Amino acid sequence: MKKLGFLLALILCLLVFPKSVDAASSGAAIYLDGQQLNLSSGVKVDNIKGNVMIPIRVVSENLGFDVRWDKSSRSVTVSSSDKSVRMVVGNAQAELDGELVDLNLPPVLSGDTTLVPLRFVSQQMGLDVKWDNAAKAVYLTSPVPSSPDAGTSPGSGGGSGTDSSAPGNNADLSTLTGISFSDNRLMISTEGTVAPSVFPMKGPDRIVVDLPNTAFSEAFLADHVMNPSSGGEMAVTDYPDVAKIRFALFSHSPSTVRVVIDLNGPASYGVTHESGLTIVDLNAEGDMVIPPVPPVSGSGKKIVVIDAGHGGSQPGATSVTGKSEKVMNLDLALKVEALLKNEKNIEVVMTRSNDSTLGLKDRVKIANDLKADIFVSIHGNSSTSSSPNGTETYYTRDASKQLANVIHKHLAKATGLFDRGVKYSSLHVTRETKMPAVLLEIGFLSNKGDEAQLFNEDFQNRVAQGIVEGIKEYLK
Ligand SMILES: [Zn+2]
Incomplete structure (x- = not known):
């Protein structure tokens, strides 16, 4: 030896x-x-x-x-x-x-x-x-x-050299990679094997999610303001049951991440946990664990994932008047969500419903884990030249081509902008998703004419309507 x-x-x-x-x-x-x-x-x-x-x-x-x-x-x-x-x-x-x-x-x-x-x-x-x-x-x-x-x-030269070690090398620890709240649901995405425990607490009312053997991912820490002792928080508006979301490293040994939903009063909830995605659903009736989605498989309810591009620390393109693409994407996505909620045969899930940062992998994961029926990503286009303008729809896999054609027909008509057609491109969210998936480029933020429309309320309502009509025609 x-x-x-x-x-x-x-x-x-x-x-x-x-x-x-x-x-x-x-x-x-x-x-x-x-x-x-x-x-x-x-x-x-x-x-x-x-x-x-x-x-x-x-x-x-x-x-x-x-x-x-x-x-x-x-x-x-x-x-x-x-x-x-x-x-x-x-x-x-x-x-x-x-x-x-x-x-x-x-x-x-x-x-x-x-x-x-x-x-x-x-x-x-x-x-x-x-x-x-x-x-x-x-x-x-x-x-x-x-x-x-x-x-x-x-x-x-050498400098202090104190931080030469690679970040987060503890192979045994799982990581929390993202938190988002939409549709009255808290969604927590994780990497590694996580067995969350979810329980209610009183005085004041709150729902606690403990993730044992878990730490925050480096990317999550980089994107969120964290107080070393009290952790960070996420404002939640528009949901009467919820005051805010808090998150912190609850314990160092063993490393435990705690996420808390601060409630405005007692509320019932359901919990779904499936390969890297934990959902605490305040829409659910009764304090019970609901089976993995799709929730109403026999009823023919279709799951539509709406993805507002960019968000948080990633503004996307900047328009000719200095506005951020992420704002337009979210405004429009929320309008699409509101319309889809009126459809009794459609279950709409947002990848983000506020200005949170979300990676491409997380967006894909949400749709794949939910086994969604279709995935629609909303973006604004940009070019180094100010002349390109118009609306285009992207798809990657053949299985998405029909959705792209149908949705683009309604979208182009609704925007009234120059019709650039349906295009193939190998983009992450349309490539890695497992269901028909499209990425919509509504118009060019770098073009004066397009931009004047993109942030307009009436225009967005009309376009949201067009996208929904496309979705409905495709799902029949
Ligand atoms: Zn974009």
């Missing part, structure tokens, strides 16, 4: 040392937070037509992002729990948080690594990037949360 150990050590040495020699001789070096990255042999930083190209895999993996390479489509998807960038080799458009954005230069393959434009990475991954032409070195600095005195200059 001893001999084997020595041999292993020797092999490790041989493996490690040639690597650093290769990195040094490859011309350009990448530093992340003052530390040189150990590049795979043969991989180097390239300069193509004046664009510095860096290996996405190296940067992403060192930043703790999830990287997926799909050989057949030659696409690389980089995601955190609340952000997703999908790029295809040779394609000058990337999919960012579910929508298409232009790249200066498409990703290229170099050996078995995908190189992407440095500028794009810097903008989208929130990195500070500096290129030292003389030294042929790239300096990346990752954002330091709530530490204003942290130096961003790579010139300062």
